[in-house]
Amino acid sequence: MSIRCFSGKILDKDFNLIDGYLEAENGIIKKIGRGNPPKNPIMEGLITPSFINAHTHLADYPINLNLSEYSLAELVGPNGLKHTKLKDMGLKEKQKGIKKAIDNGFAHGVTHFCDFREGGIKGSKLLNEVKKQKIPNVKLFGRPNKITTPEIEKLKKYIDGLGLSSVNDFSPNELTKIKKKSGNNNLKIALHAAESEKGQKKSIKDTGKTEIERAIELGPEFLVHVTHPIKNDLELIEEKNVPIILCPRSNYKTGVGLPSLEKIMSLNIPIGLGTDNAMINTTSILDELDFIIKKYYDNTEKISKERFKKLFKSSTVESGKIIGVNNRIKVGTETNIMVFEDKVENLKSIMDQNRKIKAVIKGENIQNV
Ligand SMILES: [Zn+2]
Incomplete structure (x- = not known):
């Protein structure tokens, strides 16, 4: 060459x-x-x-839902509509959706994705097959159908790590098992955390601890969302040096509110950007940046050069570093x-x-x- x-x-x-x-x-x-x-x-x-798209759910691409009609739990919760639709969707349609979502990102500068692939071993196998046919690289954080040792051991062959929903979705027993797996087996773990106010309230009510406090106990590679940190959540994240993948466009569209971007960026926390569910957003990070500028700064004129540089760094090399791409x-x-x-x-x-x-x-x- x-x-x-x-x-x-x-x-x-x-x-x-x-x-x-x-x-x-x-x-x-x-x-x-x-x-x-x-x-x-x-x-x-x-x-x-x-660009690195540090958080996606690529297989949702074909799903069409009127977002304003549903709450976050109804949309993407463990028994939510998205999962029912994914279960009903044929393999071919899922494959086609993943390919389209990858192509859309690549056409807008995304060379690497980090995908939370639901559907247990079957789901992770499917993404592995599709990614072989595409140029962009996809890091795969798979989700076991059940938290059992045999299921996780089998799943490990196909994944780069476990990509879990909120700690609220697991029993104390399951969380102990997950923690053991991440500690002993060097299995990477990443989770959604503090996406909604409701989730934080539930966590406090059930355990006296915030979702962030409980997620950090599992030793995660990174947390996704952190839209609603409370108490000393952000200080804890900073102290433990846990990266956050922000997905403001998704938070806005699912109606949970927007993360405190300026506050988070003022702390010493590694930040990446993701586009979350492909049924909600395009997989273009350029679109995410465009949204951030409009929502937080009004227009490009009003965002300082330094702030834009930091955001651009987050969406390229910082996101890369978080998911292991140079x-x-x-x-x-x-x-x-x-x-x-x-x-x-x-x-x-x-x-x-x-x-x-x-x-x-x-x-x-x-x-x-
Ligand atoms: Zn997500």
Whole structure:
């Protein structure tokens, strides 16, 4: 494979924009230089690390529900509508849905997903089959149908970790079992936590502890949502250095409210972004950023360059680090990059009306958009 050269403005490993070029060989970044490229570039533009979608439920894609008619529990709770519809859905339809959800993300710069795959061993096997046929990588956090040692042991062959719903959905006995598995077997665990106020209230009522306190006792890799932290939840998360995957668009659409973005970002907590259920949202992180800017800052003019840079870092290299992917633009790493049109003065311009991704590159694969 010959050397491929890209030139323009490059967001380097320290997240500074430099004028220069990037050379890749066999899908690996070989050289990053300042100034004019030594050979003709195959593409010019603003070059950034790719997006990582750190939380999805890809198989929901074909489900169509009128969200405003249902509560969060009715929609996505353990016996909720989503799960009934997933059970009724044929294998082919599920496969097709997952493929479409992956393609939608890839066309918008997502080279890696981290999916919470429901449906036990069968569900995880299905995603494993589909992901073989796609360029973006999918980290699979599977969900056992029952919390038993044989079920989890079997499931382990197909997954990168366990992706669980809220601690509220498990008995104390089951939680002890999960904790034992994560401690002894080096099995990664991630959970939804404090998604709704109701869930927090239930947790306090049942156990005297918050959902976050109980989730952290399990030693999780990361928590998803944290829309409603109470008491010292955020301080505990910071102290234990547990990353949070925020999904504000999903929280807004399911009616649970929005997470306190500024508060969370002011703390020393690693933050990633996810798009959650594919029946609710597109799998595009660019759409998530667009939503965040509109909801929290009104428009692109009003968000500071520094805040946007931090958000962009969260949605690319921070999300990557949390799910175990190195997509920093650095010599020796896989070429996981996006090339945006036009040479622009600052990163925020990505969100301008005419922003456009020219191409998404993962390793040796180039997808022109
Ligand atoms: Zn979720």
